[in-house]
Amino acid sequence: MKAMRVFFLSVMGLSCAFALGCGGGSSSSANSSTPPPNTITTTGTNVAAIAVNGGPLGNYSDAAFISVTVCTPGTTTCQTVPNILVDTGSSGLRIISSLLTVSLPQQKASDGNPVAECLQFLGSYTWGPVQTADVQISGEKASSVPIQVLSDNTAGFATPTSCSDPSGTLESSADTVALLGAYGILGVGTYAQDCGIATAPVCQASYNVYYECPSTGCIPTNQQLAQQVTNPVALFATDNNGVIVELPSVAAGGQASATGSLVFGIGTQSNNALGSATVYSIDYTTGNFSTTFNSATDESFLDTGSNGYYFQDNSLAQCTDAQGFYCPTTPVNLTATNQGTAYQGTPTGSGTVNFTIGNADTLFSAGNALSELGGTVVTDGSSPANYFDWGLPFFFGRNVYVAIQGATAPGGTTPYWAY
Secondary structure, three states: OOOOOOEOOEOOOHHHHOOOOOOOOOOOOOOOOOOOOOOOOOOOOOEEEEEEOEOOOOOEOOOOEEEEEEEOOOOOOEEEEEEEEEEOOOEEEEEEHHHOOOOOOEOEOOOOOEEEEEEEEOOEEEEEEEEEEEEEEOOEEEEEEEEEEEOOOOOOOOOOHHHHOOOOOOOEEOOOHHHHOOOEEEEEOOOOEOOOEOOEOEEOHHHOOEEEOOOOOOEEOOEEHHHOOEOHHHHOOOOOOEEEEEEOOOOOOOEOOEEEEEEEOOOOOOOOOOOOOOEEEOEOOOOEEEEEEOOEEEEEEEOOOEOOEEOOOOOOOEOOOOOOEEOOOOOEEEEEEEEOOOOOOOOOOEEEEEEEEOOHHHHOOOOOEOOOOEEOOOOOOOOOOOOEEEOHHHHEOOEEEEEOOOOOOOOOOOOEEEO
């Protein structure tokens, strides 16, 4: 299998990283020393199947894929797009333009110029016009959702240097199937929009996220909250306060594939109760909580869009072939402690996580569902030098709850993670 180092977490909580007006609040917690059972819900209008199966190219290990239906707004002209990457580290739907067969209206600025977006991830970026679609997943539907259509070369939307080379170090485009390893990204993270919240509703032009594109070339622009690319879950009529990622345990040493469910809503139906899950408050100026590992405490996050555990441990041997991954001679059992954090108020949630790091060179030959895959941290000038990225391996054998900021959900003030 291809040794892909993939990080689709938007740079350290982009949704609020620039929002100086972010507030906070105290929260209660459904803390419990006994985690809830790892159940896979298979029925319900709020349940969609997800699969860890290698994706459209067959070589994308530790990535969960889902099918999403997009429609021309207000019509029954629709298209179901498979192989969309489920990403709890970003917000909004992104689809590669060459795969779309339905016509979607172009979003325009007040002066009539089309609008495009650049979203920076750890080590890569997506670029393309902002268009509007009705979005349906399983029995849930969101109307008139701003989405990003990924393309480096769409007429009139040449990628600006401030997107592709923001800090003098050329980033990698993720705008084709070959580069992305998927047909698109479904961002179901802890924010409703991808660059702002209600207390800071404008994505500023200085952030180089949204662009107005006259014929002379694309230039950064302010973007109001309602026009930003939006997490479709937040626009569902019901079951709109978050999601649950449900994946089964996988065999030590890896296995060919795994199937699970993405459940919409938390505490809104009988099949999505919070139960005894421990709630971890997060600082919604960064979107993170903290992890203590090897006596160091760093910012951390839960991210299905990262295909391994990514953290710094100089005692672990690194791979020769799968560069950037760990390759211990035998599997190494490790322990870390996660703690909730908060911008204001009292943080909630604390718990120990036991995990294992295996030999990546061996794991990649075992299949696409790898619970022991890990590697070193990657920085791009926008992220801290050290962080702990709980990627998809963390989700195997757990039901993980992602509550959207500003929504009402059991367990306390949103946003939060729970498991």
